[in-house]
Every structure is written in C-alpha cells, then in structure tokens.
Ligand SMILES: CC(=O)CC(=O)SCCNC(=O)CCNC(=O)[C@H](O)C(C)(C)COP(=O)(O)OP(=O)(O)OC[C@H]1O[C@@H](n2cnc3c(N)ncnc32)[C@H](O)[C@@H]1OP(=O)(O)O
C-alpha cells in the first residue's frame with residue numbers, strides 16, 4: 001500500500017467509481033463509495049460483487065480474496081463519510097460545474113492533509129484544482145474502463161501539484177498492480193486526445209452514410225484488431241462522456257478537426273447515452289445488442 005494512504009473515498013458510483021472501488025479493495029485499502037442516490041450504491045455493490053466473482057471464476061482471484069475485498073467496501077450517500085479518508089477519488093459525471101460544486105462541498109469535510117484526485121477524462125487539472133482548497137494536493141488519476149482489466153492509469157499534475165502528491169499517487173497506482181503513465185495537463189491528456197477523435201470520426205463515417213453501425217465496428221475489429229469497434233466502445237464509455245471530451249478538445253485546442261459530430265450531439269440530446277442508459281449506437285434492452293442505425 002502507498003505510505004499514508006489506508007482509507008479511500010470514491011465519489012460517484014457509476015462504471016468508473018465501481019471499478020476504482022473494486023481494485024482498491026482487492027489491493028487491501030479500506031474503501032468508502034459515495035453516490036447521490038442510495039439505489040445507485042446498491043447497484044454498484046452488486047456490480048462489484050459480480051465483477052469480483054468473474055475474477056474468481058477465471059482464476060484471477062481466490063474466493064477468500066473476493067470476500068476480503070467485499071468486506072473492505074462500504075457505501076453511503078453522506079459526504080460526511082469522507083471525513084476519515086486519506087485520499088478521495090472523484091469519479092462523478094463528466095460535468096465541470098458539477099465537479100466544482102462537489103469540491104466546494106467536500107473540501108471542508110476532508111482532512112487538511114488528505115489528497116484529492118479526479119478521474120476526469122479530459123478537463124484541465126489546473127482549473128479543477130483552483131476550485132479546491134488544496135491545489136498542491138490535487139491531481140488527475142485517470143483510470144481506464146473497465147478498471148479491473150485495464151493496466152494503465154494516466155497521472156496528470158496541475159500547475160500547483162506538489163511532488164510529494166505526485167509520488168504518493170504513483171506509489172498508489174503501482175500498489176494496485178497498474179502501470180502509471182504521465183501526461184501533461186492539456187485537453188484530454190494522452191489516451192483521450194487520440195481515442196476520442198477516432199471515435200468521433202467513426203460517428204462521422206456513420207453520419208455521412210459511409211457505413212452502417214455494424215460495418216464500422218466489424219471493420220475496426222477485424223481490420224485493425226481493435227477489441228471493440230469504435231461505436232461499441234463509444235457506448236461502453238458513455239456518449240455524454242465522449243461528447244464532453246470532444247467539446248473540450250474543440251474549445252481548448254481551437255481546431256475544427258475536433259468538431260463533435262452532430263450525430264453524437266443528437267444521441268446525447270435524446271438521452272441515448274450508450275450502455276448505461278440502455279440505448280446508444282446499439283439498443284441493449286433485448287437479449288442481444290441491436291444497432292440503432
Ligand atoms: C474514456 C476514458 O476516459 C478512458 C477510457 O477508459 S477509454 C476505454 C478504454 N477501454 C477500452 O478500450 C476497452 C476495449 N475493450 C476491451 O479491452 C475488451 O473488449 C474487454 C476487456 C472490455 C472485454 O473483453 P472481451 O474479451 O470482449 O470480453 P470478456 O471475455 O467478457 O472479458 C475479457 C476478460 O476481462 C474480464 N472482465 C471484463 N470486464 C470486467 C470487469 N468489469 N470486471 C472484472 N473483469 C472483467 C472478463 O472476466 C474476462 O476475463 P478472463 O479473460 O480472465 O476470462
């Protein structure tokens with residue numbers, strides 16, 4: 001375990017919050033998961049249980065380790081429960097105003113020496129840090145989805161992040177068995193600066209009628225050996241998150257090559273956010289995903 005970090009708070013119990021809580025507990029950290037909705041906490045604990053069981057079934061974890069990890073995770077809707085954590089990891093919706101509002105609420109609760117990390121996919125760490133009372137103990141710790149499977153974690157320092165914060169975060173990531181990489185604080189860092197424009201381009205290919213959903217995903221799976229087609233991946237990430245990242249790239253780098261595809265905007269406007277809402281480029285409400293175009 002990383003020095004001085006024993007208890008971790010994870011705020012936001014969606015896909016990423018579940019994954020982060022999962023890997024922290026497997027590594028032996030005491031984890032408290034917080035969401036605004038009680039039902040979301042219930043769903044998250046069930047998801048984590050299911051994913052731990054998957055790892056037991058494939059021989060990656062013993063049943064004893066699964067039980068120990070589960071016993072280390074608690075959940076609530078009460079931000080006051082962050083008072084005892086050594087590090088809080090924010091994994092709420094990719095909405096800058098919501099993240100800033102959350103920091104204003106949690107900073108007075110957190111111990112003065114506690115670290116605060118964000119899992120943001122794209123936002124400026126320096127700008128988010130300025131909304132906290134601890135820019136020197138704030139940084140980006142960007143996990144990849146699905147967290148229990150993906151090896152990489154991008155570390156991003158803001159202008160004020162202290163070296164000791166960065167070193168602690170690096171030790172923490174290594175203690176989870178993951179590989180840290182360092183990105184400078186520019187829009188969407190490394191992974192999403194490259195990945196999101198590829199996904200956006202796939203949506204333009206669909207929008208312009210070059211290929212169907214199925215043709216695009218098959219092309220990239222069988223033609224470029226991607227484990228998921230770009231539209232399947234967009235649904236997996238969440239179309240709201242993809243759009244927020246493209247908007248930030250477009251505004252932050254002031255280059256039209258990052259213009260979000262109007263079809264992506266339309267899907268998000270419809271509330272078709274991908275797997276998490278039951279419909280995106282595929283409809284997940286039946287037995288098998290069915291393309292929506
Ligand atoms: C947007 C951002 O800010 C940054 C990002 O995260 S970008 C997104 C990055 N992620 C990707 O690109 C994911 C691309 N997709 C993949 O790598 C693969 O499709 C996948 C790992 C998700 C699934 O792989 P698959 O071979 O199609 O399916 P599946 O056989 O079910 O899973 C592979 C293994 O992962 C495990 N697994 C998958 N999801 C899991 C989860 N949530 N928890 C635990 N284990 C999981 C499975 O149990 C399986 O394990 P074994 O090989 O030991 O049996």
Ligand SMILES: NC(=O)C1=CN([C@@H]2O[C@H](COP(=O)(O)OP(=O)(O)OC[C@H]3O[C@@H](n4cnc5c(N)ncnc54)[C@H](OP(=O)(O)O)[C@@H]3O)[C@@H](O)[C@H]2O)C=CC1
Pocket residue numbers: 011012013014015016017034035036037040090091092093094095098102119120121122142143144145236237238241276
């Ligand atoms: N999805 C991905 O592939 C990746 C996402 N990320 C980043 O991780 C973060 C989370 O993403 P993801 O898990 O996909 O998002 P989800 O939409 O799956 O989950 C977000 C969760 O946060 C909750 N939430 C929202 N606001 C608050 C709040 N103020 N207090 C407590 N809980 C809140 C939401 O609850 P409710 O719905 O009830 O509001 C929801 O349960 C984002 O910053 C995203 O960019 C990083 C890497 C990969």
